[in-house]
Amino acid sequence: MGVPLRSGNVIKPSEMTRLTITTFAGVFLGFLIGVSFPTLSLTKINLPSSLFPSVDLTYIEDKHSGLSTRKLFSALSSLKDDKVVMVASNKSEKTKIWIPTNPRGAERLPPGIITSESYFYLHRLWGQPSEDLTIKPKYLVTFTVGYNQKSNIDAAVKKFSENFTIMLFHYDGLTTEWDEFEWSKRAIHVSVQKQTKWWYAKRFLHPDIVAPYDYIFIWDEDLGVENFDAEEYIKLVRRHGLEISQPGLDANSASLTWAMTRKRDNTEVHIFVEIMATVFSRDAWRCVWHMIQNDLVHGWGLDFALRKCIEPSHEKIGVVDAQWIVHQGVPSLGNQGQPVGGKASWQGVRERCRKEWTMFQDRMTAAEKAYYEAVESNPF
Numbered sequence: 001m002g003v004p005l006r007s008g009n010v011i012k013p014s015e016m017t018r019l020t021i022t023t024f025a026g027v028f029l030g031f032l033i034g035v036s037f038p039t040l041s042l043t044k045i046n047l048p049s050s051l052f053p054s055v056d057l058t059y060i061e062d063k064h065s066g067l068s069t070r071k072l073f074s075a076l077s078s079l080k081d082d083k084v085v086m087v088a089s090n091k092s093e094k095t096k097i098w099i100p101t102n103p104r105g106a107e108r109l110p111p112g113i114i115t116s117e118s119y120f121y122l123h124r125l126w127g128q129p130s131e132d133l134t135i136k137p138k139y140l141v142t143f144t145v146g147y148n149q150k151s152n153i154d155a156a157v158k159k160f161s162e163n164f165t166i167m168l169f170h171y172d173g174l175t176t177e178w179d180e181f182e183w184s185k186r187a188i189h190v191s192v193q194k195q196t197k198w199w200y201a202k203r204f205l206h207p208d209i210v211a212p213y214d215y216i217f218i219w220d221e222d223l224g225v226e227n228f229d230a231e232e233y234i235k236l237v238r239r240h241g242l243e244i245s246q247p248g249l250d251a252n253s254a255s256l257t258w259a260m261t262r263k264r265d266n267t268e269v270h271i272f273v274e275i276m277a278t279v280f281s282r283d284a285w286r287c288v289w290h291m292i293q294n295d296l297v298h299g300w301g302l303d304f305a306l307r308k309c310i311e312p313s314h315e316k317i318g319v320v321d322a323q324w325i326v327h328q329g330v331p332s333l334g335n336q337g338q339p340v341g342g343k344a345s346w347q348g349v350r351e352r353c354r355k356e357w358t359m360f361q362d363r364m365t366a367a368e369k370a371y372y373e374a375v376e377s378n379p380f
């Protein structure tokens, strides 16, 4: 037949065999290359994946299986741009994610799932979680209270709008009694007997828990707030950039603490923040919280140390004179000490105050000495 045959058009049996072998060899080579690349199996990470519905680990694995570690690395990095993601691949070990910029202890978690801060906002037990919070108060007010002072506290709380979360630390164990007040049902109650506001603050006001609040009021129970307007106060504090502040004290205030402090034989000036109605900015509190020693329950000496957290302290620590309160000087918690060795309970408390103060000062002096020596011997 006159049809010209070109070799390319017709495959002879011998060529067919060669092609088959070549194809197989290619597939096999591809397979070898594929397996030789380190692949990351995210499902090997020991995480209960049901806890992390927002990160689809299976999807990541499917999408990227067979890709190089480097590509996977960047895929993971894109989960959160500012995080450094390190992926260690070691055949004898399970593949690990380790993200040093995560909070301590959470380095193995995908950054996108980490919620390092919380709040006191109340959630419902039903409905859409996203619709739980209709209002997010921007300020936190805490009072350390005994039930005897209920009318005083009721009057004080009513000075704070819905923009404030109210938190009560009960040192007398009475909590449900407060429910006669409407606001009590929305308040956060912490009941631990016979502790002081610094004890509570250290344990229940961790900076990561109170992070959403611009300002944190840590107040005593015996303050007269007739002439006080909380929103106005906040405005003034913001305008003057005060990191630590307190309302002015009425001249008639019983200033027990100061009177006792003054009796000490030294020349230290009592700085203006008397530590009974203090208001901290979020950043100031983050520092002060760290400085509160676990055994410093009465807080004497703390007012001197506060300025170490603020720079420059003479500009950012202050009294807001335009908003003032009355310190009624009801030493209710002071009366809750134990009578020891024939002394009245308040004497024991006062001695303890002095002891703590001395310890705190000594500790601070020693710590600073060690710190500056270290800096000098090892300049940066």
Ligand SMILES: *[C@@H]1O[C@H](CO)[C@@H](O)[C@H](O)[C@H]1NC(C)=O
Pocket: 090, 091, 092, 093
């Ligand atoms: C792999 O992990 C094993 C066990 O932890 C370790 O002994 C080995 O040195 C690692 N190899 C590499 C290349 O990192």
Ligand SMILES: *[C@@H]1O[C@H](CO)[C@@H](O)[C@H](O)[C@H]1NC(C)=O
Pocket: 161, 162, 163, 231
């Ligand atoms: C609560 O805060 C908002 C926003 O700052 C403000 O507009 C409002 O007046 C505040 N509420 C009260 C009762 O002051």
